[in-house]
Amino acid sequence: MSSSSRFEPKIVGFICKWCTSAAADLAGVSRLKYQPNVVSLRVMCSSRVDPEHILQAFKGGADGVLVGGCHPGDCHYQVGNYQTRKRIMMLLEILKDMGISPTRLRLEWISASEGAKFQDTMNEFINTIRELGPLGLKVK
Amino acid sequence: MSAKKPSKRIGVFICHCGGNISSVIDVEKLAQAIGKLPGVALSTTYQYVCSAPGQDLIREKVKEHNLDAYIVAACSHTLHETTFRTLGKETGLNPYQVEIANIREQDSWVHDDPQKATSKAVRIIRSVIEKLRLNEDLLPIEVPVTKKVLIVGAGIAGIQAALDIANAGYKVTLLEKRASIGGHMAQISKTFPTLDCSQCIMTPRMVEVSHHKNIELLTYSEVEDVAGYVGNFKVKIKKNPIYIDPEKCTLCDKCVEVCPVEVDSEHDRGIKKRKAIYIPFPQAVPATYTLDVHSCLGLLPIACGECVKVCEPQAIDYDMEPQFIEDTFGAIIVSTGYELYPVLNLEEYGADQIPDVVDGMQFERLLYLDSSTGCGIKRPSDGKVPGEVVFVQCAGSRDPELHNAYCSRICCMYTSKQAMLYKSAFPEGKSYIFYIDIRSGGKGYEEFVQRAREEHDVTYLRGKVSKIFQEDGKVVVWGADTLTGEKVEIKADLVVLATTMVPSPGTKDLANKLKLNVDEHGFTQEAHPKLRPVESLSAGVFMAGCAQSPRDIPDTVSSASGAASKVMAMISGDVLEREPIIARVDEDICSGCKMCISVCPYDAREYNSDKNIVEVNSAKCEACGSCVVTCPSGATQQLNFADTQIKEMVRAILSDKESSE
Incomplete structure (x- = not known):
């Protein structure tokens, strides 16, 4: 398949200020290249991410959604990421019921020092979603 | 539909960053695409927006185009968010009408394809515009500060911090769990690399603390309970x-x-x-x-x-009876120090069952008793002066399988010192040091180790000790010399284990009470390992000394003075300013279900029984936003991170309209 006709997924990232966004900055400073399909918005904590925001992203045309927070025990807000984990676990079940592959939603813990992990996660997740193909859920 | 959008006039300043951005992203095309978006009154580019002329450009354009808000599309928030918000304030805007779009670290530096990178920049800026449209004017939250500091742990770290703060004119309460202040430094014989008598440099400080008019000393005391928040911690202290x-x-x-x-x-x-x-x-x-x-x-x-x-x-x-003291403090310093990893855990080294296997601090006491009484260094079992002493470094350290993975940092140095002092006291004795590597980074440290080797005839053996056991009144040490590749057996009179520094037992409990993070080993976690090394992520809580990680006396004193200066900067003003992007509750919608209370880590959500709603304590809220998600009715929103804003941001990221074709 030529690169021009290759499916380019659209992915929304919700990344926390303290860890994953800092990791993205570190990847930048270290010039660790990755594919550009994820556009992220920065929240203070991954626990600000409402399952509804994720459903809105899928509804709005996202082929995948990535949520990035601090490692368990390292949350800037002590336990925010545990809340996030519970909510994402619940949402993964709901996605199955809705006929959306749970693979399209990814929760990752990426600390401020893990620029390389941010890079790897981006590439790996983008490739996974590319394999899955378009979700085609966009509601006009 | 979403709430009615206020018709703000938004300016977008796109930075070339001297090629860092513009060599990948087509900034002119980007500016054009952004300029077509509704509400964007100005979209322009500049070489270095953060430079003085760049900032002048913003000043000028805000006035010229009558802007209500602006975005700087450039580097990471961490670099210049404060710069551009302060500038916004100077131009007469509310600082929260200024936002950063990160198109460098998260775009031009990580993508090679100009077209795709430019398209991504459009999506990034577009989403930030949607956020900014609905940003409210906010004022920093001001909380009053109690100009009094609590320091927990009165070793050299706590003492140093207490004196620094008290000498600056602020009140300090210095709390110590033990019967006397002084900590471990008061136990040590002499200090490396100068061989100062530890007591001689320590005790004047201890006396100074006890006489200082600004220091209240509470020994034999513990922190019972902590409530409140930065500027106003309400602490209950138990004086045993x-x-x-x-x-x-x-x-x-x-x-x-x-x-x-x-x-x-x-x-x-x-x-x-x-x-x-x-x-x-x-x-x-x-x-x-x-x-x-x-x-x-x-x-x-x-x-x-x-x-x-x-x-x-x-x-x-x-x-x-125990006394309970309740007081309010503006800031708290944790200087709870260290303990040594128990020899009991070191099965291979006799598990504390061999009397003549001692740890480093026990040997310090043997040295001290000799130097203060002239009694000679006597081994514990029979009081004989040991003729052969083996020092074992990394006892429990750098051993991720069985014990602690980390380096205890001071043992290379104090072992050299102990061997040197032993040889000075008993020149005919023989001393061996087993080591993995010699870590002697520090002023005069490497020279000190060389002196031990050359002038004091200390035998260094590179290798780990595999087993220590008792035989015929001797302590037999089995090890390997990895430089010669030979097995080594030494029949010693005394073995000194340089056991790992671990956090003192009370650190964890105190950390829980203060909501202070600890690392995987139980040491307190700093806010940033490089740039905020003495602050914790809990506002108003600071750390000094070995509670944070193993370190020697100079580093302990430096960190204590560092923590003291951070504390003084914090309490020197009358009020503290805090980020106002906190949760807000719509009293008409809130049903008082209290679900938010259960997820708030800061007890910032408080039930008001008169109104049957759950309010937000603005001084306690740290702005994580978790309660917003938990709120079943949408009554709670986070200021400038409202659901409507996030929804619009997501829509703007995904929209295919005008993405730079």
Whole structure:
């Protein structure tokens, strides 16, 4: 398949200020290249991410959604990421019921020092979603 | 549909960053695409927006185009968010009408394809525009500051911080769990690399603390409970009874003479005994007896009572109760120090069952007792002066499989020192040091180790010790010399284990009370390992010394002075400013279901029974936003991170309209 006709997924990232966004900055400073399909918005904590925001992203045309927070025990807000984990676990079940592959939603813990992990996660997740193909859920 | 959008006039300043951005992203095309978006009154580019002329450009354009808000599309928030918000304020805008779009670290630096990178930049900026449209004007939250500091742990770290802060004119409460202040530094014989007598440099500080008009000293005390928040921590302190009235006591020592109980002295680390009624060490501060209720034969009912019988001034009071003190502090410094990894855990080194295998601090006491009494370094089992001493470094350190993965950092140096002091006291003796690597980074440290090798004839053996056991009155050490590849067996008289520094046992409990993060080993976690090394992520809580990680005395003192200066900067103003992007509740919608209370880590959501709603305590809210997600009715929103804003941001990221084709 030529690169021009290759499916380019659209992915929304919700990344926390303290860890994953800092990791993205570190990847930048270290010039660790990755594919550009994820556009992220920065929240203070991954626990600000409402399952509804994720459903809105899928509804709005996202082929995948990535949520990035601090490692368990390292949350800037002590336990925010545990809340996030519970909510994402619940949402993964709901996605199955809705006929959306749970693979399209990814929760990752990426600390401020893990620029390389941010890079790897981006590439790996983008490739996974590319394999899955378009979700085609966009509601006009 | 979403709420009605206020028709803000938005400016977008796109930075070339001298090619860092513009060599990948087509900034002119980007500016054009952004300029077509509704509400964007100006979209322009500049070489370096953060430079003085760049900032002048913003000043000028805000006025010229009558902008209500602007975005700087450039580097990471962490670099220039404050710069551009401050500038916004200067131009007459509310600082929260300024936002950053990160198109460098998260775009031009990580993508090669100009077209795709430019398209991504459009999506990034577009989403930030949607956020900014709905941003409210906010003012920093001001909270009053109590100009008084609590320091927990009165070793050299706590003492240094207390003196620094008290000398600057602020009130300090210095709390210590043990009967005397001084910590481990008061136990050490001499300090590397200068071989100063530790007591001689330590005790004047201890005395200074006890006499300082701005320092309240609370020994034999613990933190019972912490409430409140930065600027106003409400702390309950438990002062344990010492069963002595220091005012009446004349320090005659008769009670100690008659006390029939002997237990290991903590200060001498079991090398010597103490009585149940005791002064920890001659230079203790406060200089008063303590009756150790755990080793005393019994107070209630009185089982012995010998000390009371001989106490002429009647200073002993068995009925003394714990005192509870409640006070408010603006900031807290945690300087709870370290403990040594128990030899009991080191099965391969005899698990604390061999009397002549001691740890580094026990050897310090042996050295100290020799230098202060001239009694000679006596080994514990039979009091003989050891002719051959083996020092084992990394005992429990750098061993991720069995013990601690980390380096204990000071052992290379103090082992050199101990071997040197042993050889000076007993020149005919033989000393060996087993090491993995010598880590002697520090001023004068490498030279010090060289001196031990060359002038004091200390034999360094590179390799780990595999087994230590007792045989015919000797302590046999099996190891390997990895430089010669040979097995080594030494029949020694005494073995000194340089055991790992671990956090003191109370650190975890205190960290829980302060909501302070600890790392995987239990040491306190700093806010940033490089740029905020003495602050914690809990606002108003700071750290000093070995509670944070193993370190030597100079580094401990530096961190303590660092923490003190951070604290002074914080409490020097009358109010503290906090980020106002906190949760807000719509009282008309809130049903008082209290679900938000259960997810708030800061107790910032407070139920108001009169109104049957759950309010937000703006001084406590740290702005994580978790309660917003939990709120079933949408009554709670986070200021400038409202659901409507996030929804619009997502829509703008995904929109295919005008994405730079």
